Amino acid sequence: MTTIDIDHVSRWFGNVVAVNDVTMTIGPGVTGLLGPNGAGKSTLINMMGGFLAPSNGTVTLDGEPIWRNESVYRRIGVVPEREAMYDFLTGREFVVANAELHGLGAAEAGKALATVEMEYAQDRKIATYSKGMRQRVKMASALVHEPSVLLLDEPFNGMDPRQRMQLMDLLRRMGAEGRTVLFSSHILEEVEQLASHIEVIVAGRHAASGDFRRIRRLMTDRPHRYLVRSSDDRALAAALIADPSTAGIEVDVTEGALRIQAVDFARFTELLPRVAREHSIRLLTVSPSDESLESVFSYLVAA
Amino acid sequence: MYNPTVARLTYRALLGRRRAAILFVLPGLLLLIAAAVRGFNGPDDQIAADVLGGFALATMVPLIGVIAGTGAIGPEIDDGSIVYLLAKPVKRPTIILTKLIVAIAVTMVFSAVPTFLAGLILNGNGQQVAVAHTVAALVASIAYSALFLLLGTVSRHAVVIGLVYALVWEALFGSLIEGAKTLSVQQWALAVAERVTGDGLVASDVGLPAAVALLAGVTVAATWYAGQKLRTLTLAGDE
Numbered sequence: 001m002t003t004i005d006i007d008h009v010s011r012w013f014g015n016v017v018a019v020n021d022v023t024m025t026i027g028p029g030v031t032g033l034l035g036p037n038g039a040g041k042s043t044l045i046n047m048m049g050g051f052l053a054p055s056n057g058t059v060t061l062d063g064e065p066i067w068r069n070e071s072v073y074r075r076i077g078v079v080p081e082r083e084a085m086y087d088f089l090t091g092r093e094f095v096v097a098n099a100e101l102h103g104l105g106a107a108e109a110g111k112a113l114a115t116v117e118m119e120y121a122q123d124r125k126i127a128t129y130s131k132g133m134r135q136r137v138k139m140a141s142a143l144v145h146e147p148s149v150l151l152l153d154e155p156f157n158g159m160d161p162r163q164r165m166q167l168m169d170l171l172r173r174m175g176a177e178g179r180t181v182l183f184s185s186h187i188l189e190e191v192e193q194l195a196s197h198i199e200v201i202v203a204g205r206h207a208a209s210g211d212f213r214r215i216r217r218l219m220t221d222r223p224h225r226y227l228v229r230s231s232d233d234r235a236l237a238a239a240l241i242a243d244p245s246t247a248g249i250e251v252d253v254t255e256g257a258l259r260i261q262a263v264d265f266a267r268f269t270e271l272l273p274r275v276a277r278e279h280s281i282r283l284l285t286v287s288p289s290d291e292s293l294e295s296v297f298s299y300l301v302a303a
Numbered sequence: 304m305y306n307p308t309v310a311r312l313t314y315r316a317l318l319g320r321r322r323a324a325i326l327f328v329l330p331g332l333l334l335l336i337a338a339a340v341r342g343f344n345g346p347d348d349q350i351a352a353d354v355l356g357g358f359a360l361a362t363m364v365p366l367i368g369v370i371a372g373t374g375a376i377g378p379e380i381d382d383g384s385i386v387y388l389l390a391k392p393v394k395r396p397t398i399i400l401t402k403l404i405v406a407i408a409v410t411m412v413f414s415a416v417p418t419f420l421a422g423l424i425l426n427g428n429g430q431q432v433a434v435a436h437t438v439a440a441l442v443a444s445i446a447y448s449a450l451f452l453l454l455g456t457v458s459r460h461a462v463v464i465g466l467v468y469a470l471v472w473e474a475l476f477g478s479l480i481e482g483a484k485t486l487s488v489q490q491w492a493l494a495v496a497e498r499v500t501g502d503g504l505v506a507s508d509v510g511l512p513a514a515v516a517l518l519a520g521v522t523v524a525a526t527w528y529a530g531q532k533l534r535t536l537t538l539a540g541d542e
Contacts, residue, residue: 046538051536051537070392070395078386078390080538084382088319097387101391101393102391103392
Protein backbone atom coordinates (compact mmCIF):
# COMPACT_ATOMS: atom_id res chain seq x y z
CA MET A 1 0.00 0.00 0.00
CA THR A 2 1.71 3.12 -1.20
CA THR A 3 0.37 6.63 -0.89
CA ILE A 4 1.43 9.91 -2.42
CA ASP A 5 0.71 12.92 -0.26
CA ILE A 6 0.53 16.37 -1.77
CA ASP A 7 0.43 18.90 1.00
CA HIS A 8 -0.29 22.57 0.30
CA VAL A 9 1.78 22.43 -2.87
CA SER A 10 2.26 25.41 -5.14
CA ARG A 11 4.51 25.73 -8.12
CA TRP A 12 5.20 28.86 -10.05
CA PHE A 13 7.34 29.57 -13.11
CA GLY A 14 8.52 33.16 -12.92
CA ASN A 15 5.31 34.97 -12.06
CA VAL A 16 3.00 32.39 -13.61
CA VAL A 17 1.35 30.18 -11.02
CA ALA A 18 0.94 26.69 -12.49
CA VAL A 19 -0.23 24.91 -9.34
CA ASN A 20 -1.86 26.84 -6.54
CA ASP A 21 -2.00 25.46 -2.99
CA VAL A 22 -3.13 21.93 -3.84
CA THR A 23 -3.61 19.31 -1.17
CA MET A 24 -4.57 15.77 -2.07
CA THR A 25 -3.77 12.17 -1.23
CA ILE A 26 -3.42 9.55 -3.94
CA GLY A 27 -3.93 6.06 -2.58
CA PRO A 28 -4.20 2.55 -4.02
CA GLY A 29 -6.58 2.04 -6.93
CA VAL A 30 -7.00 4.05 -10.09
CA THR A 31 -7.21 7.83 -9.70
CA GLY A 32 -7.94 10.15 -12.61
CA LEU A 33 -6.48 13.63 -12.66
CA LEU A 34 -8.95 15.60 -14.74
CA GLY A 35 -8.66 19.13 -16.02
CA PRO A 36 -8.56 21.21 -19.19
CA ASN A 37 -5.29 21.67 -21.08
CA GLY A 38 -2.93 23.99 -19.26
CA ALA A 39 -4.60 23.43 -15.89
CA GLY A 40 -1.41 22.27 -14.20
CA LYS A 41 -1.87 18.50 -14.48
CA SER A 42 1.56 17.90 -15.98
CA THR A 43 3.20 20.18 -13.44
CA LEU A 44 1.54 18.22 -10.65
CA ILE A 45 2.54 14.86 -12.14
CA ASN A 46 6.09 16.10 -12.66
CA MET A 47 6.26 16.99 -8.98
CA MET A 48 4.89 13.56 -8.00
CA GLY A 49 7.48 11.97 -10.28
CA GLY A 50 10.34 13.95 -8.74
CA PHE A 51 11.18 15.93 -11.87
CA LEU A 52 10.16 19.28 -10.49
CA ALA A 53 10.56 20.81 -7.05
CA PRO A 54 7.47 22.31 -5.47
CA SER A 55 7.89 26.05 -4.92
CA ASN A 56 5.96 25.59 -1.73
CA GLY A 57 4.59 22.63 0.24
CA THR A 58 5.67 18.99 0.17
CA VAL A 59 5.17 15.97 -2.06
CA THR A 60 5.92 12.70 -0.28
CA LEU A 61 5.75 8.98 -0.99
CA ASP A 62 4.76 7.17 2.21
CA GLY A 63 6.23 10.09 4.13
CA GLU A 64 9.50 10.25 2.17
CA PRO A 65 10.17 13.37 0.12
CA ILE A 66 10.20 12.62 -3.63
CA TRP A 67 12.31 15.54 -4.87
CA ARG A 68 16.04 14.74 -5.05
CA ASN A 69 15.47 11.21 -3.81
CA GLU A 70 16.42 8.59 -6.41
CA SER A 71 15.46 5.70 -4.15
CA VAL A 72 11.73 6.43 -4.67
CA TYR A 73 12.03 5.11 -8.22
CA ARG A 74 12.22 1.58 -6.86
CA ARG A 75 8.52 2.04 -6.10
CA ILE A 76 7.46 4.55 -8.78
CA GLY A 77 6.99 3.90 -12.49
CA VAL A 78 6.62 6.91 -14.76
CA VAL A 79 5.00 7.12 -18.19
CA PRO A 80 5.83 10.61 -19.49
CA GLU A 81 3.67 12.48 -21.96
CA ARG A 82 6.53 13.46 -24.22
CA GLU A 83 7.18 11.33 -27.24
CA ALA A 84 10.96 11.36 -27.14
CA MET A 85 12.53 8.00 -26.46
CA TYR A 86 15.71 6.36 -27.58
CA ASP A 87 14.44 6.01 -31.14
CA PHE A 88 17.59 4.29 -32.39
CA LEU A 89 16.91 1.29 -30.14
CA THR A 90 14.46 -1.51 -30.77
CA GLY A 91 11.54 -1.78 -28.38
CA ARG A 92 13.18 -4.75 -26.70
CA GLU A 93 16.56 -3.02 -26.33
CA PHE A 94 14.81 -0.02 -24.80
CA VAL A 95 12.87 -2.02 -22.23
CA VAL A 96 15.93 -4.17 -21.42
CA ALA A 97 17.96 -0.99 -20.82
CA ASN A 98 15.23 0.27 -18.49
CA ALA A 99 15.27 -3.08 -16.67
CA GLU A 100 19.05 -2.97 -16.30
CA LEU A 101 18.89 0.50 -14.79
CA HIS A 102 16.72 -1.09 -12.10
CA GLY A 103 19.25 -3.87 -11.62
CA LEU A 104 17.00 -6.33 -13.47
CA GLY A 105 17.45 -8.08 -16.80
CA ALA A 106 16.02 -9.47 -20.00
CA ALA A 107 13.55 -11.78 -18.24
CA GLU A 108 11.74 -8.93 -16.52
CA ALA A 109 11.85 -6.88 -19.73
CA GLY A 110 10.27 -9.76 -21.65
CA LYS A 111 7.52 -10.04 -19.08
CA ALA A 112 6.76 -6.31 -19.27
CA LEU A 113 6.65 -6.43 -23.08
CA ALA A 114 4.24 -9.35 -22.87
CA THR A 115 2.04 -7.43 -20.45
CA VAL A 116 1.58 -4.61 -22.96
CA GLU A 117 1.32 -7.07 -25.88
CA MET A 118 4.24 -5.63 -27.78
CA GLU A 119 6.23 -8.81 -28.31
CA TYR A 120 5.26 -8.91 -31.98
CA ALA A 121 7.09 -5.64 -32.70
CA GLN A 122 9.81 -5.75 -30.05
CA ASP A 123 12.64 -6.18 -32.54
CA ARG A 124 11.70 -3.18 -34.64
CA LYS A 125 13.32 0.21 -34.11
CA ILE A 126 11.25 2.54 -31.94
CA ALA A 127 11.56 5.14 -34.71
CA THR A 128 9.18 3.01 -36.80
CA TYR A 129 6.50 2.75 -34.09
CA SER A 130 3.07 4.36 -34.19
CA LYS A 131 2.04 6.58 -31.33
CA GLY A 132 0.06 3.81 -29.68
CA MET A 133 3.00 1.41 -29.92
CA ARG A 134 5.30 3.98 -28.38
CA GLN A 135 2.84 4.47 -25.59
CA ARG A 136 2.83 0.75 -24.88
CA VAL A 137 6.60 0.46 -24.90
CA LYS A 138 6.74 3.43 -22.51
CA MET A 139 4.28 1.49 -20.33
CA ALA A 140 6.49 -1.59 -20.46
CA SER A 141 9.52 0.47 -19.42
CA ALA A 142 7.57 1.82 -16.45
CA LEU A 143 6.25 -1.61 -15.43
CA VAL A 144 9.48 -3.52 -15.67
CA HIS A 145 10.24 -3.30 -11.93
CA GLU A 146 6.60 -3.88 -10.93
CA PRO A 147 6.24 -0.54 -9.15
CA SER A 148 3.63 0.03 -6.48
CA VAL A 149 2.93 3.48 -7.93
CA LEU A 150 2.34 4.23 -11.59
CA LEU A 151 2.16 7.82 -12.86
CA LEU A 152 0.86 8.39 -16.39
CA ASP A 153 0.64 11.77 -18.08
CA GLU A 154 -2.13 11.83 -20.72
CA PRO A 155 -1.59 8.14 -21.55
CA PHE A 156 -4.51 7.89 -23.99
CA ASN A 157 -3.45 10.73 -26.25
CA GLY A 158 -3.15 9.54 -29.82
CA MET A 159 -4.35 6.00 -29.12
CA ASP A 160 -6.97 4.35 -31.25
CA PRO A 161 -10.08 2.99 -29.49
CA ARG A 162 -8.81 -0.58 -29.34
CA GLN A 163 -5.46 0.41 -27.84
CA ARG A 164 -7.29 2.68 -25.45
CA MET A 165 -9.43 -0.21 -24.23
CA GLN A 166 -6.40 -2.46 -23.82
CA LEU A 167 -4.57 0.14 -21.76
CA MET A 168 -7.67 0.79 -19.67
CA ASP A 169 -7.96 -2.93 -18.93
CA LEU A 170 -4.32 -3.05 -17.94
CA LEU A 171 -4.59 -0.03 -15.64
CA ARG A 172 -7.80 -1.35 -14.11
CA ARG A 173 -6.04 -4.65 -13.42
CA MET A 174 -3.13 -2.86 -11.80
CA GLY A 175 -5.49 -0.82 -9.64
CA ALA A 176 -7.30 -3.99 -8.59
CA GLU A 177 -3.97 -5.51 -7.56
CA GLY A 178 -3.66 -2.72 -5.00
CA ARG A 179 -1.22 -0.53 -6.89
CA THR A 180 -1.56 3.22 -6.82
CA VAL A 181 -2.30 4.28 -10.40
CA LEU A 182 -2.65 7.94 -11.29
CA PHE A 183 -3.31 9.17 -14.81
CA SER A 184 -4.13 12.59 -16.19
CA SER A 185 -6.62 13.40 -18.89
CA HIS A 186 -8.62 16.31 -20.18
CA ILE A 187 -11.42 14.05 -21.38
CA LEU A 188 -14.18 13.37 -18.87
CA GLU A 189 -15.41 10.18 -20.53
CA GLU A 190 -11.93 8.66 -20.38
CA VAL A 191 -11.62 9.38 -16.69
CA GLU A 192 -15.13 8.22 -15.99
CA GLN A 193 -14.60 4.86 -17.68
CA LEU A 194 -11.47 4.06 -15.76
CA ALA A 195 -11.10 5.89 -12.49
CA SER A 196 -13.05 5.13 -9.37
CA HIS A 197 -11.68 8.30 -7.86
CA ILE A 198 -11.30 11.65 -9.59
CA GLU A 199 -9.32 14.76 -8.73
CA VAL A 200 -10.24 17.81 -10.79
CA ILE A 201 -7.69 20.57 -11.41
CA VAL A 202 -8.71 23.85 -13.00
CA ALA A 203 -6.34 26.78 -13.51
CA GLY A 204 -3.87 25.34 -11.04
CA ARG A 205 -6.44 24.89 -8.30
CA HIS A 206 -7.91 21.74 -6.84
CA ALA A 207 -11.50 22.12 -7.98
CA ALA A 208 -13.16 18.91 -6.90
CA SER A 209 -12.39 15.51 -5.49
CA GLY A 210 -14.40 12.37 -5.11
CA ASP A 211 -15.93 9.48 -6.97
CA PHE A 212 -16.97 10.02 -10.53
CA ARG A 213 -20.71 9.84 -9.85
CA ARG A 214 -20.50 12.87 -7.60
CA ILE A 215 -18.40 14.78 -10.11
CA ARG A 216 -20.66 13.72 -12.95
CA ARG A 217 -23.69 14.97 -11.05
CA LEU A 218 -21.96 18.28 -10.38
CA MET A 219 -21.30 18.53 -14.09
CA THR A 220 -24.77 17.60 -15.28
CA ASP A 221 -26.64 19.51 -12.59
CA ARG A 222 -25.01 22.78 -13.45
CA PRO A 223 -27.22 25.35 -15.24
CA HIS A 224 -27.22 24.59 -18.97
CA ARG A 225 -27.70 27.25 -21.58
CA TYR A 226 -29.43 26.58 -24.88
CA LEU A 227 -30.06 28.56 -27.99
CA VAL A 228 -33.43 27.56 -29.44
CA ARG A 229 -35.16 28.66 -32.65
CA SER A 230 -38.73 27.60 -33.32
CA SER A 231 -41.79 28.40 -35.38
CA ASP A 232 -43.23 30.41 -32.46
CA ASP A 233 -40.57 31.55 -30.01
CA ARG A 234 -42.84 33.51 -27.68
CA ALA A 235 -45.43 30.76 -27.27
CA LEU A 236 -42.62 28.28 -26.58
CA ALA A 237 -41.05 30.65 -24.05
CA ALA A 238 -44.32 31.08 -22.21
CA ALA A 239 -44.86 27.33 -21.99
CA LEU A 240 -41.32 26.57 -20.87
CA ILE A 241 -41.08 29.20 -18.14
CA ALA A 242 -44.08 27.66 -16.38
CA ASP A 243 -41.91 24.63 -15.55
CA PRO A 244 -39.44 24.77 -12.61
CA SER A 245 -36.65 23.21 -14.72
CA THR A 246 -36.33 26.50 -16.58
CA ALA A 247 -34.72 29.37 -14.73
CA GLY A 248 -34.73 32.08 -17.33
CA ILE A 249 -35.55 32.84 -20.94
CA GLU A 250 -34.42 35.74 -23.04
CA VAL A 251 -35.95 36.59 -26.39
CA ASP A 252 -33.01 37.56 -28.52
CA VAL A 253 -34.62 39.72 -31.18
CA THR A 254 -31.53 40.28 -33.30
CA GLU A 255 -30.69 36.58 -33.41
CA GLY A 256 -34.35 35.60 -33.78
CA ALA A 257 -33.90 32.98 -31.10
CA LEU A 258 -34.50 32.12 -27.45
CA ARG A 259 -31.71 31.94 -24.93
CA ILE A 260 -32.80 29.51 -22.27
CA GLN A 261 -31.19 28.72 -18.96
CA ALA A 262 -32.17 25.31 -17.61
CA VAL A 263 -31.42 24.28 -14.04
CA ASP A 264 -32.60 20.68 -14.17
CA PHE A 265 -30.82 19.10 -17.09
CA ALA A 266 -32.68 15.78 -17.19
CA ARG A 267 -36.09 17.31 -16.77
CA PHE A 268 -35.51 20.07 -19.28
CA THR A 269 -34.34 17.74 -22.04
CA GLU A 270 -37.57 15.83 -21.62
CA LEU A 271 -39.70 18.97 -21.26
CA LEU A 272 -38.62 20.85 -24.38
CA PRO A 273 -39.79 18.38 -27.05
CA ARG A 274 -42.97 17.56 -25.12
CA VAL A 275 -43.98 21.22 -24.80
CA ALA A 276 -43.24 21.82 -28.46
CA ARG A 277 -45.40 18.91 -29.50
CA GLU A 278 -48.29 19.89 -27.21
CA HIS A 279 -48.32 23.41 -28.63
CA SER A 280 -47.67 22.35 -32.22
CA ILE A 281 -44.49 24.38 -32.31
CA ARG A 282 -41.72 23.30 -34.68
CA LEU A 283 -38.24 23.31 -33.17
CA LEU A 284 -35.78 24.58 -35.76
CA THR A 285 -32.58 24.84 -33.71
CA VAL A 286 -31.64 23.46 -30.31
CA SER A 287 -28.02 23.97 -29.49
CA PRO A 288 -26.22 24.02 -26.17
CA SER A 289 -24.29 27.26 -25.93
CA ASP A 290 -21.83 26.55 -23.14
CA GLU A 291 -20.82 22.94 -23.53
CA SER A 292 -17.13 23.64 -23.81
CA LEU A 293 -15.06 21.76 -21.28
CA GLU A 294 -13.73 25.02 -19.92
CA SER A 295 -17.16 26.27 -18.99
CA VAL A 296 -18.00 22.96 -17.39
CA PHE A 297 -14.81 23.12 -15.37
CA SER A 298 -15.20 26.73 -14.40
CA TYR A 299 -18.63 25.91 -13.10
CA LEU A 300 -17.05 23.19 -10.98
CA VAL A 301 -14.58 25.65 -9.54
CA ALA A 302 -17.39 27.95 -8.51
CA ALA A 303 -19.43 25.10 -7.01
CA MET B 304 30.32 5.06 -10.17
CA TYR B 305 30.08 3.63 -13.69
CA ASN B 306 26.90 2.24 -15.22
CA PRO B 307 27.33 0.06 -18.32
CA THR B 308 23.73 0.58 -19.45
CA VAL B 309 24.07 4.36 -19.35
CA ALA B 310 27.36 4.02 -21.22
CA ARG B 311 25.78 1.87 -23.93
CA LEU B 312 22.88 4.28 -24.43
CA THR B 313 25.28 7.22 -24.52
CA TYR B 314 27.70 5.95 -27.11
CA ARG B 315 24.94 4.58 -29.33
CA ALA B 316 23.23 7.97 -29.24
CA LEU B 317 26.52 9.74 -29.82
CA LEU B 318 27.63 7.71 -32.81
CA GLY B 319 24.16 7.19 -34.24
CA ARG B 320 23.46 10.85 -34.84
CA ARG B 321 24.13 12.78 -38.03
CA ARG B 322 26.39 15.11 -36.10
CA ALA B 323 28.70 12.13 -35.65
CA ALA B 324 29.81 12.58 -39.27
CA ILE B 325 31.99 15.47 -38.10
CA LEU B 326 33.77 12.97 -35.88
CA PHE B 327 35.00 11.29 -39.05
CA VAL B 328 35.38 14.34 -41.28
CA LEU B 329 37.79 16.30 -39.06
CA PRO B 330 40.32 13.49 -38.49
CA GLY B 331 40.11 12.69 -42.21
CA LEU B 332 40.90 16.30 -43.00
CA LEU B 333 43.87 16.24 -40.63
CA LEU B 334 45.32 13.13 -42.27
CA LEU B 335 44.78 14.70 -45.69
CA ILE B 336 46.58 17.89 -44.66
CA ALA B 337 49.40 15.85 -43.13
CA ALA B 338 49.85 13.84 -46.31
CA ALA B 339 49.79 16.97 -48.49
CA VAL B 340 52.31 18.83 -46.29
CA ARG B 341 54.60 15.81 -46.24
CA GLY B 342 54.29 15.51 -50.02
CA PHE B 343 55.21 19.14 -50.66
CA ASN B 344 57.83 19.72 -47.95
CA GLY B 345 59.23 16.33 -47.04
CA PRO B 346 59.76 15.50 -43.34
CA ASP B 347 60.34 18.60 -41.24
CA ASP B 348 60.10 18.59 -37.44
CA GLN B 349 59.07 22.22 -37.07
CA ILE B 350 56.40 22.03 -39.77
CA ALA B 351 55.09 18.81 -38.22
CA ALA B 352 54.82 20.53 -34.85
CA ASP B 353 53.11 23.54 -36.45
CA VAL B 354 50.49 21.45 -38.24
CA LEU B 355 49.74 19.32 -35.19
CA GLY B 356 49.66 22.35 -32.87
CA GLY B 357 47.84 24.66 -35.27
CA PHE B 358 45.19 22.34 -36.64
CA ALA B 359 45.01 19.18 -34.53
CA LEU B 360 45.25 20.73 -31.06
CA ALA B 361 43.90 24.22 -31.73
CA THR B 362 40.91 23.25 -33.85
CA MET B 363 40.22 19.55 -34.19
CA VAL B 364 40.48 18.42 -30.56
CA PRO B 365 38.21 21.15 -29.16
CA LEU B 366 35.64 20.61 -31.94
CA ILE B 367 35.55 16.86 -31.35
CA GLY B 368 35.31 17.67 -27.65
CA VAL B 369 32.26 19.85 -28.31
CA ILE B 370 30.53 17.14 -30.35
CA ALA B 371 31.27 14.35 -27.88
CA GLY B 372 30.91 16.33 -24.65
CA THR B 373 27.66 18.15 -25.41
CA GLY B 374 26.34 15.24 -27.47
CA ALA B 375 26.70 12.84 -24.55
CA ILE B 376 23.87 14.53 -22.66
CA GLY B 377 22.50 17.64 -24.39
CA PRO B 378 20.10 16.03 -26.88
CA GLU B 379 18.63 13.80 -24.18
CA ILE B 380 17.88 16.81 -22.00
CA ASP B 381 16.52 18.76 -24.98
CA ASP B 382 14.03 16.14 -26.09
CA GLY B 383 13.23 14.96 -22.58
CA SER B 384 14.28 11.34 -23.06
CA ILE B 385 16.68 11.78 -20.11
CA VAL B 386 13.59 11.13 -18.01
CA TYR B 387 14.14 7.39 -18.57
CA LEU B 388 17.55 7.67 -16.90
CA LEU B 389 16.38 9.98 -14.15
CA ALA B 390 13.36 7.88 -13.19
CA LYS B 391 15.67 5.13 -11.98
CA PRO B 392 17.36 4.41 -8.67
CA VAL B 393 20.71 5.40 -10.17
CA LYS B 394 22.80 8.12 -8.54
CA ARG B 395 22.97 11.28 -10.65
CA PRO B 396 26.76 11.62 -10.32
CA THR B 397 27.03 8.05 -11.64
CA ILE B 398 25.10 9.09 -14.75
CA ILE B 399 27.39 12.10 -15.24
CA LEU B 400 30.58 10.17 -14.58
CA THR B 401 29.57 7.42 -16.99
CA LYS B 402 28.70 9.91 -19.70
CA LEU B 403 32.00 11.68 -19.06
CA ILE B 404 33.93 8.45 -19.52
CA VAL B 405 32.14 7.79 -22.81
CA ALA B 406 32.73 11.37 -24.01
CA ILE B 407 36.42 11.14 -23.08
CA ALA B 408 36.81 7.81 -24.86
CA VAL B 409 35.10 9.10 -28.01
CA THR B 410 37.12 12.32 -27.99
CA MET B 411 40.35 10.41 -27.49
CA VAL B 412 39.63 7.91 -30.24
CA PHE B 413 38.64 10.58 -32.75
CA SER B 414 41.31 13.14 -31.84
CA ALA B 415 44.37 11.50 -30.27
CA VAL B 416 44.55 8.56 -32.66
CA PRO B 417 44.42 10.70 -35.83
CA THR B 418 46.87 13.15 -34.24
CA PHE B 419 49.34 10.33 -33.75
CA LEU B 420 48.82 9.02 -37.30
CA ALA B 421 49.20 12.53 -38.73
CA GLY B 422 52.43 12.92 -36.76
CA LEU B 423 53.77 9.69 -38.22
CA ILE B 424 52.88 10.85 -41.72
CA LEU B 425 54.42 14.29 -41.19
CA ASN B 426 57.85 13.36 -39.86
CA GLY B 427 57.76 9.77 -38.66
CA ASN B 428 57.60 10.87 -35.00
CA GLY B 429 61.00 12.57 -35.27
CA GLN B 430 61.88 14.47 -32.07
CA GLN B 431 58.85 12.74 -30.48
CA VAL B 432 56.58 15.32 -32.17
CA ALA B 433 53.81 12.80 -32.86
CA VAL B 434 53.91 11.29 -29.36
CA ALA B 435 54.04 14.70 -27.69
CA HIS B 436 50.99 15.99 -29.52
CA THR B 437 49.16 12.73 -28.99
CA VAL B 438 49.75 13.04 -25.24
CA ALA B 439 48.52 16.63 -25.42
CA ALA B 440 45.42 15.52 -27.34
CA LEU B 441 44.76 12.84 -24.73
CA VAL B 442 44.91 15.20 -21.76
CA ALA B 443 42.97 17.88 -23.63
CA SER B 444 40.28 15.28 -24.42
CA ILE B 445 39.67 14.78 -20.72
CA ALA B 446 39.32 18.47 -19.88
CA TYR B 447 37.25 19.33 -22.97
CA SER B 448 34.89 16.43 -22.39
CA ALA B 449 34.26 17.50 -18.80
CA LEU B 450 33.78 21.15 -19.77
CA PHE B 451 31.41 20.46 -22.65
CA LEU B 452 29.49 17.81 -20.75
CA LEU B 453 28.81 20.43 -18.11
CA LEU B 454 27.81 22.86 -20.84
CA GLY B 455 25.42 20.28 -22.29
CA THR B 456 23.87 19.82 -18.85
CA VAL B 457 23.29 23.49 -18.08
CA SER B 458 22.47 25.04 -21.44
CA ARG B 459 20.21 24.31 -24.36
CA HIS B 460 22.61 26.23 -26.56
CA ALA B 461 25.57 24.11 -25.56
CA VAL B 462 26.73 23.37 -29.10
CA VAL B 463 26.76 27.04 -30.12
CA ILE B 464 28.50 28.16 -26.94
CA GLY B 465 30.92 25.25 -27.29
CA LEU B 466 31.70 26.14 -30.89
CA VAL B 467 32.27 29.78 -30.02
CA TYR B 468 34.57 28.71 -27.21
CA ALA B 469 36.43 26.21 -29.38
CA LEU B 470 36.81 28.39 -32.45
CA VAL B 471 37.03 31.90 -31.05
CA TRP B 472 38.62 31.42 -27.67
CA GLU B 473 40.85 28.40 -28.21
CA ALA B 474 41.73 28.71 -31.88
CA LEU B 475 41.95 32.50 -32.11
CA PHE B 476 42.48 34.24 -28.77
CA GLY B 477 44.22 31.22 -27.29
CA SER B 478 47.01 31.54 -29.82
CA LEU B 479 47.12 35.34 -30.03
CA ILE B 480 46.22 37.08 -26.82
CA GLU B 481 48.52 36.69 -23.81
CA GLY B 482 45.92 36.62 -21.03
CA ALA B 483 43.67 34.19 -22.83
CA LYS B 484 46.50 31.73 -23.19
CA THR B 485 46.62 31.09 -19.45
CA LEU B 486 42.95 30.15 -19.51
CA SER B 487 43.07 27.83 -22.46
CA VAL B 488 42.84 24.05 -22.32
CA GLN B 489 44.95 23.99 -25.46
CA GLN B 490 47.86 25.79 -23.75
CA TRP B 491 47.66 23.51 -20.72
CA ALA B 492 47.83 20.50 -23.00
CA LEU B 493 50.75 22.06 -24.91
CA ALA B 494 52.60 22.48 -21.62
CA VAL B 495 52.40 18.70 -21.28
CA ALA B 496 53.53 18.24 -24.90
CA GLU B 497 56.45 20.60 -24.33
CA ARG B 498 57.80 18.24 -21.70
CA VAL B 499 57.70 15.24 -24.06
CA THR B 500 59.14 16.67 -27.28
CA GLY B 501 62.61 17.97 -28.18
CA ASP B 502 63.67 21.54 -27.49
CA GLY B 503 61.89 24.49 -28.96
CA LEU B 504 59.45 22.60 -31.15
CA VAL B 505 56.45 23.11 -28.88
CA ALA B 506 56.01 26.14 -26.67
CA SER B 507 53.36 26.75 -24.07
CA ASP B 508 52.82 29.91 -22.05
CA VAL B 509 51.82 27.96 -19.00
CA GLY B 510 54.23 26.12 -16.74
CA LEU B 511 53.77 22.37 -16.39
CA PRO B 512 52.73 22.29 -12.70
CA ALA B 513 50.18 25.04 -13.24
CA ALA B 514 48.92 23.34 -16.41
CA VAL B 515 48.44 19.97 -14.70
CA ALA B 516 46.74 21.60 -11.72
CA LEU B 517 44.40 23.57 -13.99
CA LEU B 518 43.57 20.53 -16.15
CA ALA B 519 42.76 18.43 -13.11
CA GLY B 520 40.93 21.25 -11.37
CA VAL B 521 38.71 22.10 -14.34
CA THR B 522 37.89 18.44 -14.98
CA VAL B 523 36.94 17.69 -11.39
CA ALA B 524 35.04 20.92 -10.83
CA ALA B 525 33.07 20.66 -14.10
CA THR B 526 32.15 17.03 -13.42
CA TRP B 527 31.09 17.71 -9.85
CA TYR B 528 28.97 20.68 -10.88
CA ALA B 529 27.34 18.75 -13.72
CA GLY B 530 26.36 16.06 -11.22
CA GLN B 531 24.81 18.70 -8.97
CA LYS B 532 22.91 20.27 -11.87
CA LEU B 533 21.55 16.91 -12.93
CA ARG B 534 20.26 16.27 -9.40
CA THR B 535 18.09 19.35 -9.65
CA LEU B 536 17.34 19.15 -13.35
CA THR B 537 13.81 20.32 -13.90
CA LEU B 538 11.73 18.73 -16.58
CA ALA B 539 9.05 21.30 -17.08
CA GLY B 540 5.85 20.09 -18.68
CA ASP B 541 4.64 21.33 -22.02
CA GLU B 542 2.18 23.68 -20.41
